[in-house]
Amino acid sequence: MLDEHDKYNRYRTSTGRKCMGRQLAGKKWRLITIEMSSQENKTCPYCAETIPAAAKRCPRCRIWLSFRSLRHPLVGVFVVVLPVMAAYFMMGYKLLNHFQMMMNPPPFYSDFPGSIKVLESRMNWADTTDGRFLFVTGIVTNQSSASWRGLEFDIRFFDSNGQMIDAANGRSLFTILPGNESAFRVSVKPLLSSNDYSSFRISVSNARSAKGPF
Numbered sequence: 001m002l003d004e005h006d007k008y009n010r011y012r013t014s015t016g017r018k019c020m021g022r023q024l025a026g027k028k029w030r031l032i033t034i035e036m037s038s039q040e041n042k043t044c045p046y047c048a049e050t051i052p053a054a055a056k057r058c059p060r061c062r063i064w065l066s067f068r069s070l071r072h073p074l075v076g077v078f079v080v081v082l083p084v085m086a087a088y089f090m091m092g093y094k095l096l097n098h099f100q101m102m103m104n105p106p107p108f109y110s111d112f113p114g115s116i117k118v119l120e121s122r123m124n125w126a127d128t129t130d131g132r133f134l135f136v137t138g139i140v141t142n143q144s145s146a147s148w149r150g151l152e153f154d155i156r157f158f159d160s161n162g163q164m165i166d167a168a169n170g171r172s173l174f175t176i177l178p179g180n181e182s183a184f185r186v187s188v189k190p191l192l193s194s195n196d197y198s199s200f201r202i203s204v205s206n207a208r209s210a211k212g213p214f
């Protein structure tokens with residue numbers, strides 16, 4: 001009896017398309033000539049050997065040709081190589097970002113003193129279900145060449161005698177571009193009676209670069 005491997009070797013050692021094989025006719029083995037069409041054969045992509053088209057695994061180099069097997073070389077590429085490459089790519093990208101940040105650091109507002117000015121502002125009172133609110137609205141302008149965000153407002157309130165009676169701080173969420181204006185509102189929960197708030201003064205004490213990570 002021929003086992004599968006011997007049968008294969010017979011196909012392999014034959015020349016051309018005509019292969020010798022054996023077939024059981026009745027109770028006797030007889031030699032037959034099998035015409036093999038091109039559809040029944042394929043070339044192994046790894047060892048370039050002609051192998052049966054239905055082979056899931058190359059009989060010569062033993063490499064799995066079916067993607068359903070974990071031992072197929074491309075499965076390894078997808079499971080291991082691509083994720084590793086992606087991880088390296090991410091690391092490279094982060095390093096590049098970090099390097100750019102080091103070479104071209106975001107500016108500090110302290111290097112641009114007074115470049116964000118409050119053009120106009122006013123104080124208003126609002127009665128809400130949560131009580132009485134004092135809010136300061138106005139317009140700021142950016143006279144520097146940098147973009148800023150997270151503006152910190154310093155607000156001081158005075159009584160009719162010019163004595164400071166209260167203070168408040170606010171932070172903006174908007175970004176203000178070079179040469180631009182932006183409107184703002186800071187709401188304050190007053191601790192004193194509304195009659196005590198006679199006047200106020202507002203300024204921008206700090207801001208963060210719009211280029212920075214935070």
Ligand SMILES: [Zn+2]
Nearest residue numbers: 044047058061
């Ligand atoms: Zn092979």
